[in-house]
Amino acid sequence: MSNRPAGAAAPEQTRWEQRTEVPLFLASVVFLLGYAVRVLAPHDTGPWPDIGLTLVCSTWLLFVVDYLVRLRQSGLGARFVRVHWLDTLVLALPLLRPLRVIRIYTAVQNRRDRPRLNLYARVMSYAGLSAVLLGFAAALAVYHQEHTAAGATILTFGDAAWWACETLTTVGYGDVSPVTPGGRVIAAMLMACGLGLLGAVTGSFSSWLLQVFTREDEKGPSGSR
Structure with missing residues (x-):
């Protein structure tokens, strides 16, 4: 065992x-x-x-x-x-593959030695790219569900892409929104995933800033002598 x-x-x-x-x-x-x-x-x-x-x-x-x-x-x-x-x-659900960036973020947080700057930059770039890919995937999926539905406001892929941008950034103008059950499930998943990816970016950026400030504080006393 x-x-x-x-x-x-x-x-x-x-x-x-x-x-x-x-x-x-x-x-x-x-x-x-x-x-x-x-x-x-x-x-x-x-x-x-x-x-x-x-x-x-x-x-x-x-x-x-x-x-x-x-x-x-x-x-x-x-x-x-x-x-x-x-x-x-x-x-x-292969369209959720961009979410695997969370595993990279977790690996950074669990490192026992001092994190390297390039590792934080890698997480932020992966999370940003993953957000774009996830938004693109969600736009495709919701367009597939919505564009032929009765009473739909998402009629073109451009409408779907605009809706995905609104949802990922938590703006939510409400000018276009899903009306089908499948579209609403996709919307709920995108909201949750978007928050997770934004958390990965902001968390890594905050950790990097704290690391920079800590190094500056450590240099301060020795530099003043």
Whole structure:
């Protein structure tokens, strides 16, 4: 039986995650592009809808392989699903893959040595990019749900993108909003995810500022002598 603390990754799993972090992030972008083609391309535009479906299915299979490899390497068995609930959710709903930035943020917060500036910058850039990708994914999903619904105010992808910007930034003008049950579920998820990503950015930025101020305070007395 493993003596690792609950939730601690096995060395093999850690190495795998380090090697696959960037490729899987790029696969997430390809998944979104395929989904965008599938949603936005008219169904009478030749092979484009089929190409979009191929990209979506092939990248999702990569996510499944990654999940199964980490499950086997973790040694947790069925407990992996509960311990790594975010990864399980992302596998079931691939449009939420930008949320995996939370794992990076958690790794920064749990570091026992002094955090490095470039690590904080990495979290902030990942969170910012993830917010953009998540907003784009939500705009696609809500447009897919809404544009043909009776009484819908989101009729074009431009309307959906504007709505996603309003929701992510918590402005909420209310000029466009989902009317279908599916659209409202997407809206609720985007609100929660947007708060999480904003928290990752502001938390990392605040931690970096505190680190800078602490270093300045440490330099102060010695510099005044």
